[in-house]
Amino acid sequence: MADPYSVLGVPKTASEDDIRKAFRKLAKKHHPDLNPGDKAAEAKFKEISQANDILSDAEKRRRFDAGEIDATGQEMPPRGFYRDHAGGFGGAKYERSGGEEAFVDMGDIFSDMFGRARGGRAGPGGFSFRSGGAEGFDMGGMPVTYSLRVPFLAAARGGKQRVNLPDGKTLDIDIPEGTTDGQTLRLKGQGMPGAKGGPAGDAYVEIHVDPHAFFEPRDNDIHVELPVTPTEAVLGGRIRVPTVGGPVMLNVPAGSNTGTSLRLKGRGLLDRKSGQHGDQYVKLKVVMPDKPDDALKEFLEKWEAGRGYDPRQSMEQFT
Structure with a gap:
């Protein structure tokens, strides 16, 4: 990268x-x-x-x-560690592969001494993992750490995410509602297999939440900029607004302007500690039609009241 x-x-x-x-x-x-x-x-x-x-x-x-x-x-090896030209026991050699660094052929060495161990690997689709270290003689399997990117709404709403693990296995992961970026989920028994029939270790999935096209989270609140027509802003009315839980109707007061902020109580993200949802704040943005409207143009040309105020007057004191 x-x-x-x-x-x-x-x-x-x-x-x-x-x-x-x-x-x-x-x-x-x-x-x-x-x-x-x-x-x-x-x-x-x-x-x-x-x-x-x-x-x-x-x-x-x-x-x-x-x-x-x-x-x-991903972790970089300590400075001064063996690099590409360095060798190890039995001719094992250090290499960089797939954006990560690892010792190759070390599994045979550790299997002779302790059982079997694996270094970091990069899985398909940006799903990466690394093992926790060498396994003991008859101990359970070592834990494995995964990193998984999920869409914003999947984390906000919760649900299952199907992923393909590096070993080819498919796994459905339950993403709890209100999962936040950087949160780690524990998957019992989904880690490295145990030696000599021992139980498998656990897997730990670090979640990275992708940003949304227009929902902006701030703590448990959601902020969104909502385009409205001049008619909706001047006359007011009920309009359809997207939220993380689905669209709802919002009352726009007559005489609203760009920058007017309205609140939708309880339409934000779930706070898993308190069990309460945050709010959604809707900031209005008045948007003109893409193509000129002759009727609107004719009205504004005759609208004398529109010539009686200067929306930039407050800026003069700073110039």
């Missing part, structure tokens, strides 16, 4: 706000919901999401800048 700073188009000195703005601009442009069937846009969206996952997290960004993790978030 390319350098995350280059992917988002920001310098290494970029602030958190700069990174957030750059990501949201690119996400809106390449989001799959806004580019149906466009595989290039889908691939680009995954790339910028991965870059944002690194740079928006202060600790991950520090570790990336320090060379402790790579652009995919």
Whole structure:
């Protein structure tokens, strides 16, 4: 994967706000919901999401800048460790593959000593995992850590996500409602198999939530900018509004303007600790028709009251 700073188009000195703005601009442009069937846009969206996952997290960004993790978030070997030219027991050699670094052929060495152990591997579809270490003689299997990206609404609403594991097995994972980015789920008995018939270890799935095309989460609240017509803004009325739980009807007061904020109580994300839902805040944005409307144009030309105010008057004191 390319350098995350280059992917988002920001310098290494970029602030958190700069990174957030750059990501949201690119996400809106390449989001799959806004580019149906466009595989290039889908691939680009995954790339910028991965870059944002690194740079928006202060600790991950520090570790990336320090060379402790790579652009995919995977661990880098300690400095001074054996590299591509280095050898090991029995001719085992270090190599870099699929964006991750690992020792190859080490399984035979550890199987002679302790049983069988595996290093990190990259699974299909961006689903990655790594084992917890070497297994004992008759101990249970070691735990495995997975990383899984899920759509925003799947995390918000909950439900099952089917994934293909690196060993070819298909697994349906229950995503709880209100799952947040970075949350880890435990899958009992889905880790490495135990030695000599011992029980399998557990799997731990770290969830990374993809951003949505227009829903912006802030804690458990949802913020969305909603386009409205001039008629809806001036005269008011009931309009259909999308929420994470499905569309609802919203009363728009007469005389609303761009920037008017309305609240939908309890239409935000579930707080799993309190069991309560946040709210959804709808910010109105008055949008003119794409094509000129002759009747509207004629009305405005004759609308004398419209000449009696200056919406930019307050800006004069700053110039």
